[in-house]
Amino acid sequence: MSDFKVLQKKAIKLPADLTQSNNTGLFGTFFGSCLPLNRINIQHLNDAELLKLVAESLNFYKAASEKLKFDILVGMYIFIWERHDNPVEWIWDKSLFNAMRNHLGVDDIHHLEKEYYERALLSLRHYFTWLNDNQNTVELNPTWLAFPLDTQSLIHALLCAEPEEEKISWNCGIFNYC
Numbered sequence: 001m002s003d004f005k006v007l008q009k010k011a012i013k014l015p016a017d018l019t020q021s022n023n024t025g026l027f028g029t030f031f032g033s034c035l036p037l038n039r040i041n042i043q044h045l046n047d048a049e050l051l052k053l054v055a056e057s058l059n060f061y062k063a064a065s066e067k068l069k070f071d072i073l074v075g076m077y078i079f080i081w082e083r084h085d086n087p088v089e090w091i092w093d094k095s096l097f098n099a100m101r102n103h104l105g106v107d108d109i110h111h112l113e114k115e116y117y118e119r120a121l122l123s124l125r126h127y128f129t130w131l132n133d134n135q136n137t138v139e140l141n142p143t144w145l146a147f148p149l150d151t152q153s154l155i156h157a158l159l160c161a162e163p164e165e166e167k168i169s170w171n172c173g174i175f176n177y178c
Helices: 003-021 026-032 042-060 066-083 087-092 096-102 114-135 141-146 151-159 164-171
Strands: none
Touching: 003 042, 003 066, 003 096, 042 066, 042 096, 042 114, 042 141, 066 096, 066 114, 066 151, 087 096, 114 141, 114 151
């Protein structure tokens, strides 16, 4: 089985796995209802569902090779990871991040090579353009509607982001205390 097919199967199962991992027993429900940490973050579940829809829609992307489809899925993982990559999200619902780490085989998305990271995001941008052109088809419309309205700008921002050390070097001491 190709790398794409393996990752596609994992992405399709992700929402069900997240829901199942966050179910608690009767005892856990009684005490866990007081703590928001035991409940799944609905935004993470929506993002897992979006990842599933993208994985399923790639079956209709006939012009794309298996390698391009794999890069698109990795780009979706990066897109979702970067949208929620902050300490509060890690505490709120780390099950999504743990699943994404396991699927990609990395500890952190930032450990991917820069060229591979950019290629995956460029593939995702190309896919999103294709999806935009085909949004009125019955099979692809739910995927199109599941994306945030500002998806293109979010992908562009990820592609054009400056490394942290460059951000600090030019404005250190002017706008903030380093």
